[in-house]
Amino acid sequence: MNEILPVTDAVTDTPVKATPALPDAQTVTEVTHWTDKLFSFRCTRPASLRFRSGEFVMIGLMNDPDPKTGKVKPLLRAYSIASPSWDEEMEFYSIKVENGPLTSRLQHIKVGDEVILRPKPVGTLVHDALIPGKRIWFFATGTGFAPFASLLREPQTYEDYEEVIITHTCRTAGELTYGRELIESLKDDELLNEVIGEGFWKKIKYYPTTTREESPKMGRITDLINSGEAYKDLDVTPLCPDNDRAMICGNMAFNLELKAMLEEAGLEEGANSKPAQYVVEKAFLD
Numbered sequence: 001m002n003e004i005l006p007v008t009d010a011v012t013d014t015p016v017k018a019t020p021a022l023p024d025a026q027t028v029t030e031v032t033h034w035t036d037k038l039f040s041f042r043c044t045r046p047a048s049l050r051f052r053s054g055e056f057v058m059i060g061l062m063n064d065p066d067p068k069t070g071k072v073k074p075l076l077r078a079y080s081i082a083s084p085s086w087d088e089e090m091e092f093y094s095i096k097v098e099n100g101p102l103t104s105r106l107q108h109i110k111v112g113d114e115v116i117l118r119p120k121p122v123g124t125l126v127h128d129a130l131i132p133g134k135r136i137w138f139f140a141t142g143t144g145f146a147p148f149a150s151l152l153r154e155p156q157t158y159e160d161y162e163e164v165i166i167t168h169t170c171r172t173a174g175e176l177t178y179g180r181e182l183i184e185s186l187k188d189d190e191l192l193n194e195v196i197g198e199g200f201w202k203k204i205k206y207y208p209t210t211t212r213e214e215s216p217k218m219g220r221i222t223d224l225i226n227s228g229e230a231y232k233d234l235d236v237t238p239l240c241p242d243n244d245r246a247m248i249c250g251n252m253a254f255n256l257e258l259k260a261m262l263e264e265a266g267l268e269e270g271a272n273s274k275p276a277q278y279v280v281e282k283a284f285l286d
């Protein structure tokens with residue numbers, strides 16, 4: 001990518017917004033590194049972009065010029081939007097893959113840089129794909145937390161459900177930090193407190209677990225549900241098709257295993273065109 005440095009106003013010495021030079025360019029406004037393998041960033045939002053909380057878009061950077069033709073092409077990947085639909089900026093949560101074509105470069109972005117963001121949101125982890133229920137379960141592993149970072153900040157989540165259960169399984173405790181801090185911050189979320197009412201966050205039950213590093217709760221969520229331990233810890237009744245709706249986002253093996261468990265419990269998979277009781281999306285990796 002041609003690095004666009006923040007332009008400085010010579011008189012005031014305050015940075016002014018760089019002029020977008022790439023197709024569909026957006027300017028990075030914030031970057032946070034959570035671990036050596038995870039980071040999140042925020043960028044400007046295209047004025048015309050409308051999306052539903054839980055959807056994803058294609059984002060990326062310009063590739064290096066083709067040695068033969070000299071042409072530069074964009075390198076894009078699907079990324080869940082981690083910010084809610086009402087936010088004036090966009091947020092993304094990403095893994096850093098050492099030799100990953102995109103993330104090996106994307107991890108070095110800085111405030112004022114540009115990213116490409118194709119304004120065509122799609123996805124199945126949306127409220128429209130579910131029929132009414134009492135509880136909603138958000139099941140995530142790793143960066144699969146991203147669409148739930150959007151949905152947990154979406155007022156409709158609390159309007160539609162009496163209880164919101166979010167499970168997040170990661171290898172290490174540090175990988176839980178982005179999600180944990182986001183959930184803690186909800187208590188002070190002005191919009192949600194105003195629209196849903198103070199104390200709305202008491203609807204949330206957060207269940208973080210780790211598999212390869214010591215933490216207060218260890219184990220895969222799939223095993224913890226199968227053994228009944230998760231229900232006991234959360235003080236909830238087992239999954240049932242009458243009360244429960246669910247969204248799944250994680251690695252492929254996790255998605256398939258949980259999907260089978262939900263089907264076994266009697267829940268049916270939904271889609272935008274045919275809402276039902278649960279929906280699945282894979283966490284996109286480089």
Ligand code: A2P
Nearest residue numbers: 141142169170171211212220222251253254257
């Ligand atoms: P584990 O360490 O036992 O493989 P990854 O980083 O490989 O995407 O995994 C993220 C988290 O998801 C890890 O804690 C991993 O546990 C867990 N995981 C992987 N596969 C499954 C599965 N089939 N069911 C439940 N959890 C899984």
